[in-house]
Amino acid sequence: MQVTSQQFKRKAAEALANPQLHKALSNLRARMVTGRAQSVLELDNLEQIREAAKSARDFALAHLDHLLEQFERNACARGAQVHWAETGDDVNRLVLEIARRNAVRKIIKSKSMLGEETGLNHYLEAAGIEVRETDLGEYIIQEARETPSHIIAPAIHRTADEIADLFQQKHKLPRKTDIGEMTREARMVLRPHFLTADMGITGANFLVAESGSSMIVTNEGNGRMTTTLPRVHVAIAGIEKMLPTLEDVAFILRLLTRSATGQSISNYLTYTTGPKQAGDKDGPDEFHIILVDAGRTRVLASDLRAALHPLWGLHESLSGLSERGRSRVRLGVSRADRRGAYARLRRAGERARPAECRYDVQSMRGRLPRQDPAARSHAQAARTTDRTRIAPLVRAPRAQVLGVGRVTARGVRVDRASAGRGWTLGRWVDAADAQASRRRVLEPLPRYAGAARQDLPRALSSPQVNPYMHSFRAAARWTADANTLL
Amino acid sequence: MNARDRILARVRLALDRASETAQSESAATVRDRLRNRPRGPLPAMNWDLVPRFRERCFSSSSTVDEIARLDQVPHAVARYLAGNALPSACVCWPELAPLEWTAAGLQVEARPATGDDSTGISGVFCAIAETGTLMLLSGAENYATTSLLPDTHIAVVPATRIVRSMEDAWDLLRSERGALPRQVTFVSGPSRTGDIEMTLVLGIHGPYRVHVIVVGG
Numbered sequence: 001m002q003v004t005s006q007q008f009k010r011k012a013a014e015a016l017a018n019p020q021l022h023k024a025l026s027n028l029r030a031r032m033v034t035g036r037a038q039s040v041l042e043l044d045n046l047e048q049i050r051e052a053a054k055s056a057r058d059f060a061l062a063h064l065d066h067l068l069e070q071f072e073r074n075a076c077a078r079g080a081q082v083h084w085a086e087t088g089d090d091v092n093r094l095v096l097e098i099a100r101r102n103a104v105r106k107i108i109k110s111k112s113m114l115g116e117e118t119g120l121n122h123y124l125e126a127a128g129i130e131v132r133e134t135d136l137g138e139y140i141i142q143e144a145r146e147t148p149s150h151i152i153a154p155a156i157h158r159t160a161d162e163i164a165d166l167f168q169q170k171h172k173l174p175r176k177t178d179i180g181e182m183t184r185e186a187r188m189v190l191r192p193h194f195l196t197a198d199m200g201i202t203g204a205n206f207l208v209a210e211s212g213s214s215m216i217v218t219n220e221g222n223g224r225m226t227t228t229l230p231r232v233h234v235a236i237a238g239i240e241k242m243l244p245t246l247e248d249v250a251f252i253l254r255l256l257t258r259s260a261t262g263q264s265i266s267n268y269l270t271y272t273t274g275p276k277q278a279g280d281k282d283g284p285d286e287f288h289i290i291l292v293d294a295g296r297t298r299v300l301a302s303d304l305r306a307a308l309h310p311l312w313g314l315h316e317s318l319s320g321l322s323e324r325g326r327s328r329v330r331l332g333v334s335r336a337d338r339r340g341a342y343a344r345l346r347r348a349g350e351r352a353r354p355a356e357c358r359y360d361v362q363s364m365r366g367r368l369p370r371q372d373p374a375a376r377s378h379a380q381a382a383r384t385t386d387r388t389r390i391a392p393l394v395r396a397p398r399a400q401v402l403g404v405g406r407v408t409a410r411g412v413r414v415d416r417a418s419a420g421r422g423w424t425l426g427r428w429v430d431a432a433d434a435q436a437s438r439r440r441v442l443e444p445l446p447r448y449a450g451a452a453r454q455d456l457p458r459a460l461s462s463p464q465v466n467p468y469m470h471s472f473r474a475a476a477r478w479t480a481d482a483n484t485l486l
Numbered sequence: 487m488n489a490r491d492r493i494l495a496r497v498r499l500a501l502d503r504a505s506e507t508a509q510s511e512s513a514a515t516v517r518d519r520l521r522n523r524p525r526g527p528l529p530a531m532n533w534d535l536v537p538r539f540r541e542r543c544f545s546s547s548s549t550v551d552e553i554a555r556l557d558q559v560p561h562a563v564a565r566y567l568a569g570n571a572l573p574s575a576c577v578c579w580p581e582l583a584p585l586e587w588t589a590a591g592l593q594v595e596a597r598p599a600t601g602d603d604s605t606g607i608s609g610v611f612c613a614i615a616e617t618g619t620l621m622l623l624s625g626a627e628n629y630a631t632t633s634l635l636p637d638t639h640i641a642v643v644p645a646t647r648i649v650r651s652m653e654d655a656w657d658l659l660r661s662e663r664g665a666l667p668r669q670v671t672f673v674s675g676p677s678r679t680g681d682i683e684m685t686l687v688l689g690i691h692g693p694y695r696v697h698v699i700v701v702g703g
Binding site: 270282 | 488489490492493494496497498499500501503512513515516519520523524525526527528529530542545546598601617619624625626629630631634651652653656665666667668669670671672673674675676677678679680681682683684685687689690691692693
């Protein structure tokens with residue numbers, strides 16, 4: 001995978017000047033952001049599930065070695081072949097070896113971000129094997145020779161018009177303009193590939209140690225075809241996808257599908273355990289699982305371990321925000337959008353839940369089970385320590401989290417120019433200070449080199465993780481966007 | 487040392503578990519967790535199984551029919567196909583083959599589906615009320631293609647096989663079958679995509695239509 005975050009500013013400027021992109025992205029908010037908020041409201045104990053999900057993930061990472069061993073044992077017992085890849089190149093090499101051994105000429109692929117990471121398609125194509133992406137979005141960008149712009153909606157940057165042109169050029173059929181017709185055309189073009197492929201490649205949303213299963217979450221049905229029709233199936237999975245039991249997957253899915261697409265559940269959840277069994281009429285003769293490190297153990301050893309929580313990475317880093325702020329970020333919607341969501345929900349004739357119509361942190365708290373007094377006072381003490389330690393950050397939560405302020409040994413400095421724009425500022429600074437601080441902020445050096453760095457939410461303060469934080473302008477732009485969101 | 491051992495060694499190093507005691511404690515913790523399988527927190531579920539299942543099927547764009555007895559299935563299928571102007575030839579799972587299909591004017595064959603079949607009729611292992619989901623197991627007589635390749639998938643769901651949550655479904659599977667089959671698939675409605683301008687389109691690679699017949703509700 002080519003990393004382009006170093007050119008973020010240039011690429012962002014280009015993107016902002018592209019009217020096609022504005023058009024293509026205009027539907028995103030309603031479908032993803034509002035859709036998610038609406039489906040999250042179905043859960044009366046969201047916070048409780050989040051906490052439990054975090055602790056299940058923590059458990060999985062803390063015992064990753066033994067879970068990997070258990071997984072391997074259980075998968076092998078069912079006839080799966082487990083391989084280990086230390087690098088992205090190892091993944092590509094292993095897949096090619098399996099393909100060569102089975103005289104594979106055509107591969108169908110269900111969407112895999114790990115495949116993008118290792119550049120698997122190019123590698124296999126260079127070796128003379130035909131590779132077909134089958135997720136509609138991935139298919140579009142494969143035909144257009146592009147890379148996915150979003151893990152769930154890979155072709156979100158393309159308008160229907162552009163895709164219509166592409167299909168006309170590639171399929172040599174009359175140009176369609178209706179999105180439904182274009183989708184049916186893709187179904188018609190891809191169906192023969194499903195039926196003639198020798199090998200299927202999928203990623204994995206989770207690995208289940210208890211049963212040795214790999215599972216994928218899909219909507220289109222291409223994942224089911226890929227795991228059922230070809231005679232060889234290879235699943236590639238980062239080792240961080242591990243969860244202990246089917247119970248863990250079951251309750252975490254309530255968050256995953258809602259956060260991913262705003263669905264209460266995705267169309268297809270497919271758990272694969274081993275190859276075709278005696279008597280089965282369908283299924284592959286061989287099932288391979290490649291467990292991939294490729295830098296993940298290095299992250300596990302670093303203070304960025306939270307980045308290995310696939311869904312909760314961002315939320316981990318919001319410790320400088322107030323609880324209310326955090327819950328708003330989690331809901332990910334502006335006030336107006338949320339009102340819209342509630343209105344729609346009421347219209348849809350959902351059961352009347354007045355408390356939730358005035359959704360706020362207080363009511364969320366009320367729904368948590370009562371803690372015992374000892375645990376509560378312990379938590380209280382921890383919070384007090386926290387508060388003293390990160391007091392300056394709490395006073396200027398947005399400014400510091402979003403990178404507009406500067407943390408020094410003496411506290412938080414906020415650029416005065418930002419003050420008029422509605423940010424909550426913690427400590428007013430005098431003019432001389434402000435000037436100096438603005439100059440420093442404008443310097444194109446990585447900030448947060450100051451004394452209080454260890455107090456900052458780590459993931460956000462590290463330039464490797466957050467390339468947006470490099471310059472004041474980028475930060476300001478990001479802040480402006482985030483402010484409308486918050 | 488091979489790749490496996492090197493990766494596991496790096497994991498152990500990262501987790502700072504040098505001592506024998508720490509190692510065996512972790513192994514024991516994992517064994518316990520896999521044996522006890524604690525459930526995560528469930529959301530409130532104060533609804534009745536069948537109405538909830540029906541409502542959730544509708545919201546994931548499936549259609550639902552309710553009949554009293556299994557022998558009424560062929561007529562319910564015929565009614566649905568005629569109502570949607572669909573061909574009367576179907577394929578089904580062997581467990582459904584004994585039903586009186588011909589009497590209902592249908593040509594039904596018990597075999598795996600090919601890309602040319604227009605309707606597949608399957609049973610289910612169980613169904614989940616919380617999300618309106620069908621749970622299908624692979625097996626010698628449960629063809630995966632039945633619910634995948636045809637344009638229309640019809641599922642026969644005995645009301646007694648509707649459980650509350652996915653957690654309950656796993657418990658049922660463990661108690662009745664022990665181990666997982668090659669594939670467990672949860673199906674919630676017809677296949678769909680939003681990959682072109684986030685516009686929802688039903689029927690991309692899998693079925694366009696999912697029709698659920700609840701028996702004995």
